[in-house]
Amino acid sequence: MLNPEVSKLLNEQVNKEFYSAYLYMDMANYYADQSLNGFEHWFIVQMQEERDHALLFRQYLLNNGEQVVLTQIAGPESGYKNFKEPLTKALEHEQFVTASINTIYEAAYKNKDFRTMQFLDWFIKEQGEEEKNADDNIKRYDLFAGDPKGLYMLDNEFKARVYTAPSLVLD
Helix, strand or coil: CCCHHHHHHHHHHHHHHHHHHHHHHHHHHHHHHCCCHHHHHHHHHHHHHHHHHHHHHHHHHHHCCCCCCCCCCCCCCCCCCCCCHHHHHHHHHHHHHHHHHHHHHHHHHHCCCHHHHHHHHHHHHHHHHHHHHHHHHHHHHHHHCCCHHHHHHHHHHHHCCCCCCCCCCCC
16 A cells, blocks of 8 residues: 555546646647648657556556546646647647656655555656657757648658557566
């Protein structure tokens, strides 16, 4: 059994990760409506990753004898003003998720829950990658998307992203 505070935060994270999947699906839908199929694909892959992160948190809770409590997932705020806005909102969201995982880590540390800390180590590394990818997308958009040919090339590059299931092993 986990410390009640740690268990509560991990349960909240399951729902935050599912919300992340909703958010990225919404962004994919926006780009699909704009016929930017590469951007759409990039966010569909991102949605799959976030769904898998939720399932990893779920399995960790179950493996530790905890009940998984799912709550209602709010729909994301839609209505993007331009092609760049979803990219900016994605970075802001990843920073929010990083802060949330850091809060869980802090609670685990306070409660000397070293197993949960070890579990979260993978997510801390993953969040560093997530923030870098989101930041890189913004920088690349700023560099190339001002020109229709550049936007077309960036869209094609995003289309090449390949989904890879997380490699975290839970015992």
